[in-house]
Amino acid sequence: MSTSAEGTRAESSSGLSRFLKSSIQQVFVFAALILIYIFFMFAAPNFAEPKIALDIVQQAAYIGVMALGATFIIATGGIDLSVGTGMTLVAVMAGVFLSGDWMNLPLGAGLVLILLVGAVMGLLNGLNISVLGLPPFIATLAMMMVARGLALVISGKATISIANQGYVWLANGEIIPGLKNASLIFILMAIVAGVLLNKTLLGRYAIAIGSNEEATRLSGVNVKFWKTMVYVTAGVFMALGAILYSARFGFVQPAEGVGFELNVIAAVVIGGTSLSGGRANIIGTVVGALIMETLKKGLQMMGIAQEWQLVVTGIVVLIAVFVDIVRRKRASAV
């Protein structure tokens, strides 16, 4: 199963060469991950232990799941700056629904409502962009501020604890022994996202809109509707990320999440999805999130100060995007 999709640009090549191209891209990002991993096996004490690999998947899960959703948005040529503080707002609402001090709803009802909050935030972003015609950067910037403010207002600026054991289990339990549920959910959602992107209208139209919105509209696609649906989908993925983040701790701190959107965007971009739209790669996004987390983990285990971790991560983002651009230029020259 090919879990990536290249753009339907005008000169769109045959199915076979498209498959090869996308495979090369996946091989490239994956090779980068392996190289970084091998480097840390020698450089960082105890990094070679197998449980470290599992930790990386677990710790990458919430950013990774949100990046899966963001891949669809970025495929349309859009951007979502609200995903970081939006995640916090959803987590605060999770607290409101499930905390014993608040509504204390049963887990099932709570989860449905949590996902609904994410979907509604995505819907608002989508309507602002496709109906009101706001640039995605501005629309989601505004939503980022609104979400941050609401998270503080609703929580009363205090930590909300969610003592619901079932909720905590969603992230920390182990359906498959040794594999945290957070990791399992990340893997399952990656498969879901891959199917959505490659096998459904949602994914195909997202890429078509990102390639050439006007042409897509002229060919009879309801661009406004599908664009909105892309943001709704991303909103649901964001809500899942919020669940994974807050369930890990069993409490929510309402002032967090600022800047998480940049990690999400970085994971998508490292994965080879183009910020100008028309090209998306789900496996790339997964590996991108893993690369970010591997770097963090490895540098932490080497005992390197956090400020240097940021510098190194920034440089890796630059290299990844630059190499991808060079590779694509070569490919189109041939």
Place this chain on the structure above:
Amino acid sequence: MRMMRSTLALGAVLALGLTACGTSTPAETEAPAPADTTTAAAPVEETTPADETAPAEETTPADEGETTDGDVPQGNGETIYLVSKGFQHRFWQAVKEGAEQAGEEFNYKIEFVGPQAETQVTEQLNMLQTALDTKPAAIGLAALDSSAATPLLDQIAAADIPLIAFDSGVDTDHPLTTVSTDNAAAAGEAAKHMVELVGNEGTVGLVCHDEVSVTGKQRCTGFQDWMKENAPEINVLTPQVAGEVGLAADTAKSMIQANPDMVGIYGTNEAAASGVIQGASETGADIVVVGFDSGKTQLEAIRDGRQAGAVTQAPVLMGYETVVAAIKAINGQELPKVIDSGYQWYDASNMDDEEIAGNLYE
């Protein structure tokens, strides 16, 4: 685009910093000379059973009274006007409580105001203007912005109203003293308890919530300095910075996995300490976690034994000392440049004691 985005993110982060309650930034706080250390030592000594290795700052004997020189003149109901950084937050309520205690004790009327949020610098300036207009006997200010108040402070000085800074300093020389928490000494107290808990060996890590503000730095370096001086056998790792629980958890986990002889981790605020607890529990290692400040998750963790304890600031004492300093200033007495409002170590055994519980907030 990317640049703009990070600028925006940076702006948001700054805003976040400003809203953080209670953990404000003393602009120019120096470590007080032993002679200046006043009541700080008293509560600390009382709550610490075995105390042979007291840090240098705590040389004041424990039997010294509640106030600096014990000689505080009574007033005639004059007003002391305190402009704080906030009003609703538990920390400021506690400061107010302490201020009113002192007011009652020495017969002064206390006017305590503060803006709705710790970002409202202009609102605070308006309040300071009002304070000046009412011509009180003395004014206390916990400045939200260490420089914005300068013109008003000049006017206060011109009107010959004694000015006391509390919680944070300001950029001018007008305040006769600054009453604030000595974060470095408080961090040293955390280090001392860490050593008592883990013994004099192994590796200890630091997860610091903030590498930029003066307070944040002092909470880190104070711990490191105490360790270097008093427990050189303990291997103290380079501090890692993590302001969010998620990052703090991941960081603590990495530290433990890279250092099998890890015995303890210190987190410099609620988020750092709570994150560390989760990270440590995910590794399954037996790690002593020591924190700073209070907050719901930290209090819960200390109560059920997942966290050993934490150092808290003493807002009640801060209010009390601010008013005492103001009274002394009104009567023309000399004041030290900095007055430490103290800190307290608390754990499951003493967190419900009246004296400590008043300083803890969810």
